[in-house]
Amino acid sequence: MTYNYKIENKDCVIGLTEIKDDSINLVVADPPFGINEATFGKHYNRKDNVIDGYVHAPENY
Secondary structure (H helix, E strand, O other): OOOOOOOOOOOOOHHOHHHHOOOOOOOOOOOOOOOOOOOOOHHEEEEEEEEOOOOOOOOOO
């Protein structure tokens, strides 16, 4: 089995414009270190969801 992947280190706004449509199957993202449920609201304070229907999974999920 052959895997095709590429890791890049660049400004994400520029990098996103370079990605071909329908070329991504999975995105794994990790929030900044040190953010937990108790302090999440201090760092993530959007009033609206970016994606309709998006909700955070419960901690015990």
